[in-house]
Amino acid sequence: MAEAQAQALGEFLDDLASERPTPGGGGAAAISGAMGAALVSMVCNLTIGKPKYVEVEGELKEVLVRSERLRGELTKAIGDDVKAFDAVMGAYGLPKGETDEGKAARTAKIQAALKEATDVPLECARLCAEVIKLAEVTAEKGNLNVISDAGVAVQSAYAGLMSAALNVRVNAASIKDREFADGRLSELEALLGEAGSTTLKTYDVVKSKLG
Amino acid sequence: MAEAQAQALGEFLDDLASERPTPGGGGAAAISGAMGAALVSMVCNLTIGKPKYVEVEGELKEVLVRSERLRGELTKAIGDDVKAFDAVMGAYGLPKGETDEGKAARTAKIQAALKEATDVPLECARLCAEVIKLAEVTAEKGNLNVISDAGVAVQSAYAGLMSAALNVRVNAASIKDREFADGRLSELEALLGEAGSTTLKTYDVVKSKLG
Numbered sequence: 001m002a003e004a005q006a007q008a009l010g011e012f013l014d015d016l017a018s019e020r021p022t023p024g025g026g027g028a029a030a031i032s033g034a035m036g037a038a039l040v041s042m043v044c045n046l047t048i049g050k051p052k053y054v055e056v057e058g059e060l061k062e063v064l065v066r067s068e069r070l071r072g073e074l075t076k077a078i079g080d081d082v083k084a085f086d087a088v089m090g091a092y093g094l095p096k097g098e099t100d101e102g103k104a105a106r107t108a109k110i111q112a113a114l115k116e117a118t119d120v121p122l123e124c125a126r127l128c129a130e131v132i133k134l135a136e137v138t139a140e141k142g143n144l145n146v147i148s149d150a151g152v153a154v155q156s157a158y159a160g161l162m163s164a165a166l167n168v169r170v171n172a173a174s175i176k177d178r179e180f181a182d183g184r185l186s187e188l189e190a191l192l193g194e195a196g197s198t199t200l201k202t203y204d205v206v207k208s209k210l211g
Numbered sequence: 212m213a214e215a216q217a218q219a220l221g222e223f224l225d226d227l228a229s230e231r232p233t234p235g236g237g238g239a240a241a242i243s244g245a246m247g248a249a250l251v252s253m254v255c256n257l258t259i260g261k262p263k264y265v266e267v268e269g270e271l272k273e274v275l276v277r278s279e280r281l282r283g284e285l286t287k288a289i290g291d292d293v294k295a296f297d298a299v300m301g302a303y304g305l306p307k308g309e310t311d312e313g314k315a316a317r318t319a320k321i322q323a324a325l326k327e328a329t330d331v332p333l334e335c336a337r338l339c340a341e342v343i344k345l346a347e348v349t350a351e352k353g354n355l356n357v358i359s360d361a362g363v364a365v366q367s368a369y370a371g372l373m374s375a376a377l378n379v380r381v382n383a384a385s386i387k388d389r390e391f392a393d394g395r396l397s398e399l400e401a402l403l404g405e406a407g408s409t410t411l412k413t414y415d416v417v418k419s420k421l422g
Contacts, residue, residue, distance in 0.1 A: 002222075005219045005222055005223045005226075007219075008215060008216045008219030008220065009220065009286075009289075010286055011213075011216055012216045012219075012220060013245055013246070013282060014249075015216075016246060016249035016250060016253060017248075017249035017250075017252035017253050017278075017279070018253065018256060019256035019257055021257070024250070024253060024357070024363075025250060025359055025360040025362070025363030025364075028246045028363050028367055029363060031220070031242075031246065032243065032366075032367060032370060035224065035227060035239045035243070037228075038224045038225075038227035038228035038239075039227060039228075039235070039236060041228035042227060042235060045228070045229060046230055067228075068228070071224060075220075078217070078220075079217070146232065148236055148377040148378060148380075148381045149235050151236070151373075151374070152235075152239050152240060152374040152377060155243075155373045155374050156239055156243060156374070159243060159367050159370035162366045162414065163363040163366050163367070166359040166362045166363060166417060166421065169359075169418065169421045170421045203373065206377060207377070207380065210377065210380045210381045210384055211384040
């Protein structure tokens, strides 16, 4: 790693550890997912063009296009998390108002911010679940010399998914519109169920190839 | 996140995704562990000094000292992984030699590099296992307002441990000194067994507190 990168990464970890609430778990979730996507891309890049893997080249080229798109979206999600958190804190910080209308307006802003702060980590969870599916393909078909990286990819993306899930839950719990909240929680459960079994399977595939 | 940090993080992810073998899964493992340690520290920092949590303040101050030390060691481990990988590649790249002595010297260098490349991720795995234990304490005793971050901490550290484990295995598999390799693999299995159950338990503790 270049010196400037190492320094910036160290500073990011300092900020994560600090008593400031952002960056926090939501940002860490998106970074885990983005690292997973990057490692899927790495395995594709080290497989494509190798004569031994010519039969899977077409499929891995498609995986690479998708993993690079997901990496971009997950990198963007790091900042989205901060914005959504700040909006919730900002709404709670509004004056409580003395009239019923004033109170209702504040409550409506809080509820709108909480919905956004549920949808942002849910989108992160969806993206991580996509990365997990791509990691499965690279674990099965990628270059054996870097197959351990496909296993790291799936673990990173799964940590991102499980982390994002906590942020969906914590915000959904305070939403009064239960139809909205329950719909999001149902989608989350479905993502977790499928991705959990794919992660276990993919990790075992990698382990079995390490000799 | 500051603009310079976001840019450096994006560049690191570009390097991770590229066809260059480092940074790779070993570096990602160390970063996951360091994010876990940073989030343990964050929960401690947002609990210490709060009147409501005065009873656990002493314990969380001790946790914070340990999580910050672990964060420093895991940040250093990112670079150690690159060095260990480069040493293995360098040894394999040595001329094969035409005499028995020349061949034996090259083999000895490869084997020494493989031992180092087993011990470096094993140390990363040990550090991640320590982070998991601290995340358990913060999930049980930390400020409820940021308890989801304790859950993200344990998931990140567990991804680091599971990822480092793959790098221990891949290098241990090529080591001829089986007493050395089997000793490392036994220690790894013990770490994985204990940390796996602590991770599940800790995540459930957090989930139950999210309401």
